[in-house]
Amino acid sequence: MSTDTAIRGQRVSPVFLGITAVMAVTGWAVWTDFASSPGVAVFLFVTTAWIVSLCLHEYAHARTALHSGDITIGAKGYLTLNPLAYTHALLSIVLPVLFVIMGGIGLPGGAVFIERGRIQGRWKHSLISAAGPLTNVLFAAVCTAPFWLGVTDGVPAAFLFALAFLAMLQVTAALLNFLPVPGLDGYGVIEPWLSYRIRRQVEPLAPFGLLLVFAVLWIPGVNVVFWDVIDTFMRGLGIEDQLSDCGYWLYRFWSEDSDVCLTLP
Template sequence: MENFLVRLPEIVIQLLAFAFALSVHESAHGWMAERLGDPTARWLGRITLNPIKHVDPVGTVLFPLMLAVLNAPVIGWAKPVPFVTRNLRNPRRDPALVGLAGPVSNLLLAVAAVALLLLAKGAMPGFRDLLVTLLREGALGAGGVAAPLVYLLFSLAMVNVVLAVFNLIPIPPLDGSHVMMALLPPHLRFRYAGLERYGMFILFALLWFGVLGVILRPFVNGLVWILLSP
């Protein structure tokens, strides 16, 4: 309990970064669907950065909170942004573009956060030591005012990289499944779509057996290497 209270500011920053990243991700789905001819997300108020509009009790609250407490990279999911396939200009191709919009938005946010961190790295003496301290100890008070800002930017970069990669896994209902559906021949699409009823169980199993860690670790390590390299 004492360790949890010590890490509470760090956990709050991670969850704030996650809520923002997820709101951008879901809004990007709705925005792309609207651009491709379907205004359903706009009508339902889902093109918004208000995270409350996107909350899924398990995927947006319980799952990421559990990971944050366990000091694992924060991932999760929101309520799916609805779109009507028949309203899209190209019903075969466009669902894949709608699906890709979310991960692409996360990658753009990650690039922006990394760019700001690299600027701070060049301008702030002791940046590398501060980041190492934050990653190892989570000591937000160690660097004065700079520490929470650096940790927030790092959390934004990390959460967005992890969300992008996680959502590209081709397991329904993740975004990668929309891309896979567009690539599969018609006789396999229906069977593949049937996996969605088991999707959450598959994802929990991948987490439990460490497979998600194997998938995500190279990207997490690559991000840390970029920021800590001389």
């Protein structure tokens, strides 16, 4: 690979820069209450910030793989942060955004093709899988910083609600991704340490792992436990349930209840 090709393969994509610019502008609109309807601004801000986090999630996988031995990563465009470069844009971008819009849950992304045969060492394989959800953890920490640092005074309520909801998406994405289920990053972390026989038996389940997780989440008892765990993590980050709930309802600006939190005393 030539030097010019390598540089182009790591140059930040204009698509990603454009999405980041929309995130910045809409975040400013939420902060300043510039938009006539704060819900629309919150929707655009959270959606674009969520896409940015998905891009960073995939970038973390790719960058870690590159430094672990897969030198083909750059040529595939994974280091450009371009969401259109992923092998399964539907799984990595479209479905996660739809799940946020429909149900307020952070669907795990994950669709960079890594040539595992080029990578030596079980720890490297585990780290590559863990890098993505760890990015969601870091993103959640950044979103919740004003809360656990106690610097929310003077911050507009709508902006706090948006940050709380965005943080919740990151927490759900990290938790779901770390589940040791075939097809998710959590399984990728432990897979190198499993026997060849177990890996061969589990391999056919990988395409259906995510569907299985969401099917299980439809079970009322499991769903309650799942959200209790999420609420526990959120409270640990300094965010009470009402804040993220208000962010969710404000995000759904088309709902009749979208502005109810802004009228609270």
